[in-house]
Amino acid sequence: MSGLISAILPGLLEMNESLQKNIMGLLDFYSELLGPEIVIASIWSAMLRSSHCRIAGLKYLASKLISQGKGL
Helix, strand or coil: CHHHHHHHHHHHHCCCHHHHHHHHHHHHHHHHHHCHHHHHHHHHHHHHHCCCCHHHHHHHHHHHHHHCCCCC
16 A cells, blocks of 8 residues: 555646546545545555655655645
């Protein structure tokens, strides 16, 4: 799972809004399918292993915190 996430996370940094929405939707789908703990752990793993995934991973995690009303 972390390999797949490492491959798609950098797409969140692209300026293409439809691509960003598709990637967010895909990550949300996997979160519902596998469980949020697996997806979040995979995102953290990708962020620790690759500098290309750090900002994108934080962007996704921050959006989930904001959407849940927990803020930053």
